Amino acid sequence: MERLMRHLPYSNFATKFSTSVVYAIMASAAVNLFYEPGKIYSSGVTGIAQIIRTLGIELFGQSIPVSAALLILNIPLFLLGWYKISPKFTFFTGITVILTSLFMQIMPTQVLSTDPTINAIFGGAIMGAANGYVLKNNLSSGGLDFITIAIRKRTGKTIGSLSIFFNSIIMAAAGLLFGWQYALYSALAIFVSGKVTDAVFTKQKKMQVTIITSHPEEVVHGIHARLRRGITIINDAEGAFRYDHQKVLLTVVTRYELPFLKQVMKETDPKAFVSIADNVQILGRFYEEDL
Template sequence: MVRWFQEVPWSKYAAKASTSVVYAIAAAVAVSFFYDSGNIYSSGVTGIAQIISRLSTQMIGVELPLSIVLLLLNVPLFLLGWYKISPKFTLYTGMTVAFTSLFMQIIPNQVLSTDPTINAIFGGVLLGAANGYILKSNSSSGGLDFITISIRRKTGKTIGSLSIIFNSMIMVAAGLLFGWQSALYSALAIFISGKVTDAVYTKQKKMQVMIITSEADAVIHGIHKNLRRGITIINEAEGAFRHDQKKVLITVVTRFELPILKQIMKENDPKSFVSISENVQILGRFYEEDL
């Protein structure tokens, strides 16, 4: 652990810290400017913390600070992340949670609109974009992200769809405790947030690529050099028009890696024919970068 800490360059710490700050500000603004105004409950542990904070006011007459509740709820989930994902990922996520708690404490509530639909849409988009951004940086916002990432590794389901499933419980709790109108708009915000997360977090989207090329060796070398992806080779493919001999290469990449693949093809065989199928389901081993 100490060795890993010493080996990571300080520039990487600075980049991770800046990413955490950007997420924390976006999440705090989404909650303070939109969700609180529309009586909307966020996804994940943030939504649970909102419910606990509001219940504390009704039950004991003292409002527990949202920032403190959020921090305390994340502590047991860090253990899951430490053992099931990676210590590095957990430490980076802890930094994000700490910044998020801080900014939720210092950013005051602002009423930009009293329309719950507007608040649900804008809050959901902002929080979803922030979630996707932090996941692209190999970190997370904490809370349920530890659970959804662990399940995604085993099932291949997307982060956004898993979040929608888990967060349905928050919607039901909000409905039972604070009224079903609140649950309805919370559901809308959670749905929008999940879809925006999927749109931004492109590392989870797998694409099957079929390459018909006469420069197979160069293309294979380029893919192996720049992408950690296996390739299936089909020899002696023949073009129907000119009857020239080619090879067919089949591989799977993520949408995040697609620009790299396009550059590889441009450098090694710009005349090749490339067919791409989006959002394919994978059974078997598929390398994913450690978090």
Template sequence: MNLIRNISVEKLMQKFSASVVYAILSAVALNLFFQPGHVYSSGITGLAQIFTTLSVNIIGQNLPVSITLYLLNLPLLILAWFKIGKQFTIYTVLTVTLSSVFIHIIPQYTLATDPIINAIFGGAIMGSGIGYALRSGISSGGTDIISLYIRKKTGRQVGNISLIFNGVIVIVAGILFGWQYMFYSLLTIFVSSRVTDAIYTKQRKLQATIVTKNPEVVIQALHELLHRGVTVVNSAEGGYSHIDMTLLITIITQAEYQEFKYIMKTVDPHAFVSIVENVKVLGRFVEDEA
């Protein structure tokens, strides 16, 4: 019970800190690079920028990006609640709320007037925030929710899925405001998606091979805490000690690796563990709800 409690508290603090980090990074990218450089961001943030720009003509009032961003996320949060997971959605609501608040309170400031510089650095900062959020098991909202839903069904990488959705959004921006803005925004989306895939490693799978004298306690911990199946090979023998051992094989995600290490150090610190990275899996492999 203490092991479960310690891991749960650690995950809670990690998710909360990731929400704060993403909120700050997204606000910095938007208010210091995208808005001053007239570059449209990726995903729902870019769509919120479009609606904010059009709001003067539509309703005669300039709606803040923070407000349009929150309103556009509401239907997607409903999708996440029913199709991805309830805990995932709760943290996403927190992340979207914090992001809107920081976007509202951090003032716009022009660091550079060159739209290419704004596109590259803004995209890198935004991609860092998205990747860190996803790696911590939360979503930044918007098209990330759609991307995660499709990835659960198809196994495709999040960055590549987002690239398709975001391409549609910037084409709309190009039609409405000028094609030069579309090209700057495409550069932003490309940089952001590459940084996201570089940081977000949950989609990478690892094979853990465990040589242990205490297979039952290890199997129970992996079942209860990581919800992972384990293949058991009995009657293994140590080549030097000639002691009977048990060989356990399991597949985990990169995001579960730190948790896995903590479990092994706690339940069987003398076990020998080897890790193979980026393995391919055929058959049923269920990822958690995040």
């Protein structure tokens, strides 16, 4: 118990708990208001739980609640997250999963549209926004997130692209078992969810920044004071218009950190020329905040 308590940050417990509540409400709304009425299978462990429920009805005539299957399937993955990612991250993810299972159980299933395309798009958008929001706050919805986060740390792949890859396997299983029309609409929902996740979870998007400045010391000090990023300095650069001597600074930041970088440049050298290349790929070590 003492080891567990050392991992719990009392200062931001309320923030993380509120994040878990928001995710649980959004994910439950996506499933109960769009996925279930449209017979669309969700991504990750939630989709597996839906498949288990459908198999239970067709094979045994018994419906296993999606909320219960979701909770049970996450138990072995909690162990993976505890030892491979972070005990603190896993603890709060457990709270998120429990709340999600609870809200899925108590929130009524309501038919807002009978059009499967509408259900797939809106359900996927809500689920993707929920996933991106919870990841942005250093939490997770559990399930396959443990696996995708571990792979992202090693390969640099985005969470959304990894989710699309793993969930395509789930969709293939759903198509083989229940009909390809359900798999196709579910694939649309997963694609939308993955893209929205990447749009919201900006910490994983890397940007190369080239700074041409006459005040390199001030800029370097400002960046180091605000951001934990390395900087490469290229000396003896010369402008082709006035032939004045400049220095070129190269660094890589995430899209999440970009507003902080802009503020640093405004304070240290507002006349500097700054070029930003979006979505660059990194080979080698790149610091990412621990979960």
